[in-house]
Amino acid sequence: MTTWIGCPDSNFHKGRPFGLRPEAVVVHIIDGSFVAGESVFRDPTTHKSAHYAISRSGESHQFVDEKDTAFHAGIVVNPTWALLKPGVNPNFYTIGIEHEGRPDDVWPEAQLSASATLIGQIGARWGIPLDDSHVIRHRQIRASKTCPGNWLQISELLQRVPTTLAPSAATAASPSAASPVAASGALPPASPVNAVSPITTQAPAGPGASTIIVVRTLKNVNLRLGAPNKEAQIVAVIPAQSVLVVSRFDIGERVDGNAYWYADRNGNYLWAGATDAPDPTVLAA
Ligand SMILES: [Zn+2]
Structure with missing residues (x-):
């Protein structure tokens, strides 16, 4: 269950340019409290946002529609993510999820399972394969950050995705799946x-x-x-x-x-x- 919060126009872009669509989920840590993270996204001068934030108790708040571009992973520094598109801002084709806590915190089970459920729903909505190429740590885009911290393994999240939500390998690889960009590697023609x-x-x-x-x-x-x-x-x-x-x-x-x-x-x-x-x-x- 996610509560819609929203954020000021200056903290996100309406839509995603060039027909780009979500192809991956970026996992973040707030490095602070749920309330502190929310105050950053609600402040029109920060130019920062994420689509979602998950509290340590498993509460889920949404700030940006998945169809829109949140400002959460736009700076690329020594990237290690294999699916990064050179020269294209990663914000345009990712969904960002923030998590309450500090980099060395152990994530509570309630937070892990709430995040995993959300990731499963996002994967099902957009035809995103749920593996460690498509659910990634922020620092795989920006190596100068520790985000999302030192404790979390992506496998900790993926193993908790409810099986009814995980798209099958066949669905994810099919050209007829909901995501033509991810499925075929080719962009549809535009006038x-x-x-x-x-x-x-x-x-x-x-x-x-x-x-x-x-x-x-x-x-x-x-x-x-x-x-x-x-x-x-x-x-x-x-x-x-x-x-x-x-x-x-x-x-x-x-x-x-x-x-x-x-x-x-x-x-x-x-x-x-x-x-x-x-x-x-x-x-x-
Ligand atoms: Zn981050």
């Missing part, structure tokens, strides 16, 4: 008009959100088909002052001294020099 998704929120400024690449076009800019250069066919013209979430960047043709180009999920490109973030390496730091 050129939707190739870069405009959003209406401002770029988040907090440290927890600093790797979300949100850019604003300073002038009309051509979206190029499949290659970061001016030889490539124009598939759309993005108007000046559009706010865009882009999935990654590449080095391409040098234009006016700038060789950075932003890519959408279909592999189409716009020149970074036409945006308010001409150097994406600053944003990705």
Whole structure:
């Protein structure tokens, strides 16, 4: 049983860009009390959130809808997670669950079983296989953190998932499963008009959100088909002052001294020099 709490607009993004959807669950520890964690997510200046938090007594609170992007694992430092998508903010394709406690705490059975039940429900909803490639520790994305602490083994959670909730291996691997991205590895085609998704929120400024690449076009800019250069066919013209979430960047043709180009999920490109973030390496730091 989960209680909906919600959080301010500045602490999450509505939706998930580029047709991305949840493909993994990231396990966190608050490093503090349930109340302390909640106050961070309810504070509009923190730019931090998680989809859920689980107390040591097994209480479950939800702050962000699973369809939306929570700011819980956006900084990538020496990642060890095999399924990480290079250049794509992990927040866009993960669900984050915080847990009350300190890194060295032993997790109570009530907390473990509540978390496992939730993970099982998430797996069933999104067709996420319940294994240690798809249910991961935060530090597998950000090695500079100990999160979720030193006690927890992912197996401690997985062995407690109710068997009625665990998707079978056949379901998880089937191309007809609910998750086309995870099942086939191929992204569905999108029309050129939707190739870069405009959003209406401002770029988040907090440290927890600093790797979300949100850019604003300073002038009309051509979206190029499949290659970061001016030889490539124009598939759309993005108007000046559009706010865009882009999935990654590449080095391409040098234009006016700038060789950075932003890519959408279909592999189409716009020149970074036409945006308010001409150097994406600053944003990705
Ligand atoms: Zn964490």
